[in-house]
Amino acid sequence: MAPSQDLVPFTRKVLIVLALVVVLVLAWALLPVFMLVFGAIVVAALFLSLSHLLQRFTPLGDGAALAVVLVVLSSGFGLLLWLFGAQVSGELSALTEALPGAYAQFEQWLDGTSLGGLVSEQLDTLRDSMGRIASSAGAIAITVSGGLVDLFLVLIGAIYIAAQPQMYRNGLLLLVPGSVRKTAGEAMEASGRALRMWLGGQLVAMLLVGLLTGLGLWLLGVPAAFALALIAFLLDFVPIVGPIVAAIPGILLGFTVSPQIGLATAAMYLVIQQIEGNLLQPLIQQRAVELPPAVLLFSLVIFGSLQGTVGLLLAAPLTVVLYVLVKRLYVREVLGTDVQVPGEAG
Template identity: 45%
Template sequence: MRYILVLVFGAVLLGVLWHAAARWLHDRAHVPQSVGLAITVGAVVAFTAGMLYLFGSEIAEQAESIAAVLPDALDQLRSTAREFGVGGWVDQQVERLTGAFAEGGSLGGMLMSIGNGLTDFIVVVVGSIFLAARPKLYRTGLIKLVPAARRNVAAATLDDMETALRLWFKGRLVAMIGVGLLVGIGLWLIGVPSFLALGLLAGLLEIIPFFGPILAAVPGILLALLVSPTHALLAAGLYLVIQQTEGNLITPIIQQHAVELPPAILLFSLLIFTYIFGVVGVLMAAPLTVVFYVLIKKLYVQEALDTPTPIPGEDR
């Protein structure tokens, strides 16, 4: 049931995004929202198919080459570590990492199982389209579950959650695209193989707070080590510079138009939701945190405690 509930939340999140795009077309081009939804879904499908047609085979080949050379890269890492006198410590860390992947009990192991969830992904996408096609029906149904005297508050809370989720996704999407492009171009300039797949991986993992950039950097640095230790140092420096740029320049600019979550809350929420929901908890931790952040501020701090507090995205 926990797994199904988080899939339902994924459908709601995606439905919010479909609805936001359809409403934008309605406001700008006066397109009926049903037609706008069809245009949005069709555009996303066409774009995805086009990207797969243009780059799919190359990305697949690069991904296969990464999987093939990673064992050699780990051996090279161990050999280099022994030369610097830290071979024992590196051997322990590599054994722990490979053991975690084999057991599937860590973030890395769980991420490896994402590819087995194609059916769940299709269910989420189809469910989100149903939700976006008739949002008022489901919204009204939820509000009717609340006592009549509190329905106005419930309606306002749903609106605040929708706004916060939409702004959060907009900020994450910009960061994902920016980081993916910077990593791919940077690795290409350095001369690291499979730069396209590594850039795509870095962009996708950017959705995971804190741990995503670390997971993305490991294969890039290992592949660079196969070229030479100098390339590995350059790749490590590249990842570090990009993440510092993202954290100190890109993200602050994005947060002016998005939703900002306190880092400590986001960190512990990631650990909690990962423990509760597993791999989907890793992916959904940030938007789930956005929802609970709004709920606590709106229903507890404002309504129960009668204390003024800003609601994420309420002024946009």
């Protein structure tokens, strides 16, 4: 008996819905893998940016330039580790041991001010949270070990992607219908260009923040200035949240010297962030992509909630890529509104 003509469209729609559900479930299950892949893409973009910069001043080809960049980066990292590894390790150990006492001194000073009663409950909550973290040291060690394995995979994947970027780009485009393949390729080029420009500008900002932080802490006489500067440099990769987290241990250690030094340390962190926010970041956004602060903030919340620390680390570059893709594929192609994208003439 032949199926009813009304059942055929209905069955097709049901199958399409089921297929979409299966794809969404698989995408959710594989989200950690996708984040690692994107992390490899970000690192590969950094390698390619340095390779292109080297090629401006040398006649090296793509492969040779990439090889030189990898050798220089690995050698430079090894040299820094040899020169300052013991110092950083010692200061980080001293920092870990000094923070509980620094927190107690800060709490004691705060109790003697008019703000003590207002924030004592929040400080108790923070202290309880720190206690739970300390009691989970074994779980943290396992997480760190897994993070090192993920980092190794990201670095190896980044090298492969940077060695043959066009092959992976063309492979992705083969998954796109031919009618929109050209548009998709242009959008990928624009997002990749924006990502490379953002990474370059962000790296400069991180270096300046780390240098200013280390110099300021050294002048103020705050202990473990080198380690705190390194923390400020690394955490500055995460916009908004990273600088706040990096400032907390520096301010607490400042209070171990004196309340005046603690307040001066807080003021120093605030001034540095004002310099970055009002001078460095506008220059970065001018060359890369101007992200609305609210978009960046909510992207940190969303990706941090979905993927934890990895989501926080990759939220900003992922937002840069998605923002440019939306501009190119939706605002320009669907709505028909012309938009300015990084690296293109207005």
